[in-house]
Amino acid sequence: MILGLSRAGLRGVALAVTVAVAQFAGPAPVAAGVTAFKQAVAEAASSDRDVADFYRENNYEPVWTGADEDDAARRQALFLALSGAQAHGLPLNRYDADALYAMLRDVGSPRDRGLAEVALTKTFLRFAQDLRSGALIPAEVVRDIKREVTYDDRTKTLERLSRENPRAFFRSLTPGTTEYARLMKEKARLEHLITQGGWGPTVQAKSLEPGDTGTAVFALRNRLIAMGYLRRSASASYDGLMQKAVQQFQEDHGLNTDGVAGATTMKQINVSAEERLKSVIVAMERERWFNKRRGYRHVLVNLTDFSARIVENDRIAFATRAVVGKNVSDRRSPEFSDVMEFMVINPTWNVPRSIATKEYLPMMKRNPNAAGHLRLYDSRGRVVNRANINFAAYTARNFPYAIKQPPSSRNALGLVKFMFPNKYNIYLHDTPQKSLFARDVRAFSHGCIRLQQPFEFAYELLSKQTDDPEGLFHSKLRTGAETKVDLEQPLPVHIMYRTAFIDAKGRAQYRDDVYGRDALIWQALEREGVSLPDIQG
Structure with missing residues (x-):
């Protein structure tokens, strides 16, 4: 051959x-x-x-x-x-x-x-x-x-x-990116590792924590050693060294770093090297799709990582946790690139028609005063008194009113949104639902990207056009009025989906296929003839 x-x-x-x-x-x-x-x-x-x-x-x-x-x-x-x-x-x-x-x-x-x-x-x-x-x-x-x-x-x-x-x-x-070269290196590493037997037997335990002993701890120790997170040891207990190894593993897989091998962590530990190799091959294909410059300074959202970053000259200038679209057909966040042009401080939430008719109209049919924090407007932009509306007369097709939520700390968009106008009506914004950011899996929104630290995100954006970005931001915020602030240096926004990527330190990072997209891509690649190497043993 x-x-x-x-x-x-x-x-x-x-x-x-x-x-x-x-x-x-x-x-x-x-x-x-x-x-x-x-x-x-x-x-x-x-x-x-x-x-x-x-x-x-x-x-x-x-x-x-x-x-x-x-x-x-x-x-x-x-x-x-x-x-x-x-x-x-x-x-x-x-x-x-x-x-x-x-x-x-x-x-x-x-x-x-x-x-x-x-x-x-x-x-x-x-x-x-x-x-x-x-x-x-x-x-x-x-x-x-x-x-x-x-x-x-x-x-x-x-x-x-x-x-x-x-x-x-x-x-x-x-592709001339550092990421592509690193993914190729990781692909070769995994292929070699698989020829040596992979990471060995899976750990037969639902969860393990510091202080535990037994055969499952032995299995966890051996698997962590094979993965490169732990030096060879004869320790029979879940000791401090193993806890640190688990914490590093959790960091490399986007999990809360508590050092406890709970159900979520154990699931990731038991993923095979072959499955990780598939993720790398898919990531390489995705990198080929994105064969253009990302921009010297740009915003990078990785949906699988539930994160948003501002990157400058390949260095992370700012990073924050994010909430992305829920894993249902009409809420999954799409992947695309655009240009961020401005932010809106104290934003009004213009409820998308799909949400207005699918969620709020049924509520108002049952109780006209439901969702009292929202206001209804007619075609001329006038506020309409709910008492004068027969909600039962309307369907999703003929509902004539726009629904809006005025600026406030309880606004669904929080106190600031970041705009890159696009036909998908997707943007980044604050949220009053702060508790969601503590979770490992953060797919809860209607498709937009919610930020854990939106104020700090705004300060970093504004730092290129003022010596006092925090002061400028809060001077607008204190008015309570909706205020548009243009970015003097608009920057590209890339909403991406990577279950395998390499961080700035050169460490391989893996994430769950939260929407099942990479599985579909791998299946398509297989149909075209891509396969894992014929590895024995």
């Missing part, structure tokens, strides 16, 4: 291919051979407009199957790159390097060479796009992934290949 060859083996393949094609690609081929080659190229390329345009502009000259050193270098670079496709978690059967090699080896005429030429080009473009922008189309796998993937111009990609150093060109296709 060609994909199992070493680099030396691939050089041998390149040499064999060069010999195979040389007889029909010499420096002075006869006119009939040239015509047959070009006709075959035109014929094979006709089904792909970009490929056809490239060869027409290139006068149907070869880029892979010529006899010169440049073509040989491109062939060798392509086969070398395809041999590394599995390291990127890409579907090998899409590229079928063995079939390509056989096609080149069996070239028997200029026409055969022309057909092989285009086959190499089509495989190259498929591979280059997969490596650069992902093997899947996000929205076709998960409806709530609204991210628009950027695809390179295919004709320009071919033009670059024909004029640049081939190996350097292939390296440039890989």
Whole structure:
């Protein structure tokens, strides 16, 4: 199998291919051979407009199957790159390097060479796009992934290949983020670890805590050692060292760091290395979808981590816990990017129509005075007296009123919201429900992102436009009036979903697949031919 060859083996393949094609690609081929080659190229390329345009502009000259050193270098670079496709978690059967090699080896005429030429080009473009922008189309796998993937111009990609150093060109296709490189390293680490038996037997206990002894504690100790959280030890009890190891594990998995291996922590401890490897492969695909600059300064929300961060020059300038959308069909927070433009201090909550008609209208039908903190407005923006409304006459389709909650500390949006206007009506905001931030799993909202420390988040945003961000913020807050404050330096907002990522210290972090999205992505990758390595033992 060609994909199992070493680099030396691939050089041998390149040499064999060069010999195979040389007889029909010499420096002075006869006119009939040239015509047959070009006709075959035109014929094979006709089904792909970009490929056809490239060869027409290139006068149907070869880029892979010529006899010169440049073509040989491109062939060798392509086969070398395809041999590394599995390291990127890409579907090998899409590229079928063995079939390509056989096609080149069996070239028997200029026409055969022309057909092989285009086959190499089509495989190259498929591979280059997969490596650069992902093997899947996000929205076709998960409806709530609204991210628009950027695809390179295919004709320009071919033009670059024909004029640049081939190996350097292939390296440039890989996402250039530090995160992608770290994920690749973690993927290799897990694959090696699995060949050694993974993390060993699972811990057969619902929970364990400091002071416990017994066989389950032995199992926990051994698993923590295998995971790298604990040095080898003969300790038979849940001692201080084990407690510290559990706390580090909890930190790396987004759990409350109490050092007790409770049910939630034990569930994560018992996740297999194979499942973690799937998360890493999915994270690499997601990173390929997001193949553009995030911005020197940007807001990063990771839905699985229930967190929001302000990142500047790859450094976390501020971080806070977050509450995200509840895991039901119409509340899950979508994934997308936009630009934060302003904040609103003392905001009015304009109740979305879906919430007004699905939640509040039924309540008001039962009791017209329900949800008394809300006000109803007619189409002219006038407050309507509830006593004059026959709520029983309305349905979700014909309910004519807007529902709003005036600014107050009890407002559903709290005392500040951060706006990046978008068609999904998603934004970041404060909340009066502070108790939710103490939980490990924080999926409770209608889709917007609630922040545990919204004031401090605002101070960091305002720090770029005033020497006294706290003073500016509170001068507006004290008025009690709704006030819009523009950001002089709008910044990108990226709402993402990563169950595997690498932190600034280089430690692998894993989170629950709270919405089940990564499971769907993995299934789609499997259908396309991605698989875990065939590991024995």
